Structures are given as structure tokens and as C-alpha cells.
Amino acid sequence: MNVVEMDNLKKKLDEIDIKLLDTLNERAKLVKEMIHHKKLQGLPAFDPVREREMLNHIAKNNQGPFAAETLQHIFKEIYKAGLELGENDNRKALLVSRRKKAEDTIVQVNKDSIGDGKQRLIAGPCSVESYEQTAKVAERLKEHGLTLLRGGAFKPRTSPYDFQGLGLDGLKILKRIADEYQLSVISEIVSPNDIETAEAYVDVIQIGARNMQNFELLKEAGQSRKPILLKRGLAATIEEFMNAAEYIISSGNENIILCERGIRTYERATRNTLDITAVPILKQETHLPVFVDVTHSTGRRDLLQPAAKAAMAVGADGLMAEVHPDPAVALSDQAQQMDLEQFDHFVSILKNFGLHTNKNE
Numbered sequence: 001m002n003v004v005e006m007d008n009l010k011k012k013l014d015e016i017d018i019k020l021l022d023t024l025n026e027r028a029k030l031v032k033e034m035i036h037h038k039k040l041q042g043l044p045a046f047d048p049v050r051e052r053e054m055l056n057h058i059a060k061n062n063q064g065p066f067a068a069e070t071l072q073h074i075f076k077e078i079y080k081a082g083l084e085l086g087e088n089d090n091r092k093a094l095l096v097s098r099r100k101k102a103e104d105t106i107v108q109v110n111k112d113s114i115g116d117g118k119q120r121l122i123a124g125p126c127s128v129e130s131y132e133q134t135a136k137v138a139e140r141l142k143e144h145g146l147t148l149l150r151g152g153a154f155k156p157r158t159s160p161y162d163f164q165g166l167g168l169d170g171l172k173i174l175k176r177i178a179d180e181y182q183l184s185v186i187s188e189i190v191s192p193n194d195i196e197t198a199e200a201y202v203d204v205i206q207i208g209a210r211n212m213q214n215f216e217l218l219k220e221a222g223q224s225r226k227p228i229l230l231k232r233g234l235a236a237t238i239e240e241f242m243n244a245a246e247y248i249i250s251s252g253n254e255n256i257i258l259c260e261r262g263i264r265t266y267e268r269a270t271r272n273t274l275d276i277t278a279v280p281i282l283k284q285e286t287h288l289p290v291f292v293d294v295t296h297s298t299g300r301r302d303l304l305q306p307a308a309k310a311a312m313a314v315g316a317d318g319l320m321a322e323v324h325p326d327p328a329v330a331l332s333d334q335a336q337q338m339d340l341e342q343f344d345h346f347v348s349i350l351k352n353f354g355l356h357t358n359k360n361e
């Protein structure tokens with residue numbers, strides 16, 4: 001075979017490759033259309049019976065020189081790539097995703113533009129136990145130039161015998177303190193029926209880790225005019241977390257703050273394992289602000305500061321931490337709440353690290 005003949009063969013191969021390419025993409029378009037219609041009908045994209053028929057069809061029509069098994073392997077890869085096409089589409093469609101909206105969402109909480117690049121701190125007691133207890137913390141926040149106070153009124157506790165919170169009375173205390181100290185208040189709501197009530201008392205409604213997939217609660221939060229702080233479930237993947245936020249945004253509320261709070265792993269040295277890379281991943285994948293709850297992720301007072309620094313270093317929009325005037329007698333989370341002195345130290349260290357307060361504006 002001379003050089004010219006060889007070149008001709010190469011050219012023919014190139015032509016066939018282009019035909020294969022066009023055919024593969026033509027096939028992909030049909031697959032996408034099929035998956036789209038299957039989804040509309042609520043049918044799964046993958047149909048194993050149909051795929052078996054297709055593979056048999058390939059083997060039956062094969063005239064060589066490839067062995068039927070080799071071709072079935074190649075076609076199996078083509079089918080798989082086709083299904084993945086459908087998955088990507090699904091993600092592309094999420095309203096919380098960057099693909100849908102490139103610019104950062106800024107959640108306005110009174111004067112705070114959360115997600116504007118400044119790193120903020122939400123702090124306060126695990127539970128609102130009394131006016132006096134919460135006011136002591138509010139006063140300290142105010143002294144530091146902090147504006148975001150948290151406090152639990154409805155407490156979803158692991159044991160039904162643990163303190164369940166003051167309920168509506170707790171929300172009323174928060175409202176009173178918000179007015180007296182000009183703070184924005186954040187509190188968890190656990191029942192869809194309480195969302196509307198809560199709007200009168202709090203500035204941000206929190207949906208806790210244990211309720212991340214409480215879909216009725218998420219839908220109700222989506223109807224609310226208040227911003228929602230959504231915590232990641234303790235065994236939720238990032239994709240599940242994003243889909244939980246999707247329930248809120250698709251019901252009409254775009255003001256969502258995501259909060260990584262640690263996930264359950266085999267590690268027992270910490271209460272949960274802080275998934276620090278979730279922060280940059282969520283920042284890349286979604287347009288929503290991302291916070292890190294250092295109290296519940298670590299469950300250890302001695303780790304609050306390093307965990308907070310790590311969260312700030314990876315680009316979190318803010319932190320959440322628990323502080324109590326006397327943690328030893330706290331009705332919940334005794335082991336990890338800071339006392340006021342520890343809190344002072346925590347804030348001063350983080351201010352040097354770039355934490356935003358009213359005082360360094």
C-alpha cells in the first residue's frame with residue numbers, strides 16, 4: 001500500500017467518524033426528548049426491560065467483524081451517556097442553581113444585605129428560656145455591633161422528654177428584644193401551621209436539620225414573605241440539600257440562606273462532621289448565601305473558633321454560633337454553648353479575621 005492509498009483510507013475513516021458523531025448526537029436528541037416526556041408522565045428515565053431488548057437487537061443484527069459482546073459493551077456506554085444527559089438537564093433546571101441565575105442572591109434582613117461579600121455572625125442562645133436570659137445575650141451582641149440574634153422557641157429535640165421550648169411565648173420574647181435592641185431575630189419553625197404566625201414576630205424563619213425534607217413545611221415557607229434559613233439535614237447529600245431549597249424557591253420565596261451544620265459520619269470526636277467543602281460547592285452550584293453553624297457541627301466549645309476560621313477561609317457568607325449567659329444551667333445544648341466571656345473572645349478573634357460588624361463598617 002502506497003502513501004496515497006494510506007491517506008485515502010485515513011480520510012475515509014475520518015468521514016465515518018464524523019458520520020458516527022452526527023448519528024450519536026442525533027440519537028442523543030431523541031433520547032433527551034424521550035426522557036423529557038417520560039418525566040412529564042412521572043416515569044423513570046431508565047427502563048431495564050427496554051434496554052435488554054435493545055442489546056439483543058444489536059447482537060441479532062451484528063454481522064461482524066466485532067463480537068456481539070464487544071458491541072453490546074459499546075452500546076451500553078452509549079445508553080448510559082444518554083441517561084446522564086437527562087440527569088444534567090434536571091440539575092440545569094433547578095431554580096437555585098447558578099446555571100439558572102449567575103449572580104449572587106442577596107437576602108435583605110432589615111439593614112443587613114446577607115450575601116453581599118461581608119461575613120456576618122448570627123448568634124444567640126440555643127433556646128429562649130426567659131426574657132432576662134435572652135436580653136443578656138442581645139445586649140452583648142449589641143455591644144459588639146452584631147445585629148442578628150438567634151433563639152429557639154420551638155425545639156425539635158431528639159428525646160420527647162427534653163425541653164421543647166417556650167413556643168409562641170418564646171417568639172414574643174424575641175419580638176420584644178428585637179424592638180428594644182434593634183436586632184433582627186431568627187427562630188426555628190417546625191410546623192407549617194406556625195409559619196404565618198411567626199411572620200409577626202421574627203425577621204428570618206429557620207428550618208432545622210431534622211425538618212430539611214419536611215416538604216409541607218418547605219412549601220409553606222416558600223409562600224412566606226420572610227427570608228428562610230435552611231439547615232442541611234444531618235444525613236442529607238448536597239444534592240438533597242439543594243432540592244430542599246428548590247421546594248422553597250419553586251413555591252415563590254427566593255430569599256433563602258443555606259446553612260451547613262455538619263453531617264453524621266462514623267467519627268465520634270465531634271457531634272457531627274463539619275463538611276467544610278460543602279461551602280464552596282454550594283457557592284459554586286447555587287446563587288444563595290451559605291452559612292456555617294459551628295455550634296451544632298462540632299458540638300465542642302474548643303472547636304468553635306478554628307471551625308469558624310475555616311468557614312470564613314472557604315468563603316462562607318456567615319456563621320452561626322450559640323451563646324448563653326450561663327451554659328451550665330441551659331435547658332438545651334449545655335456542652336457547646338459559649339458563655340458571654342468566651343463569646344467576647346470568639347468575636348474579637350474573628351473580627352481580626354474579617355468578621356463584619358456595625359463597628360467596623
Ligand SMILES: [Mn+2]
Nearest residue numbers: 126322332333
Ligand atoms: Mn442548639
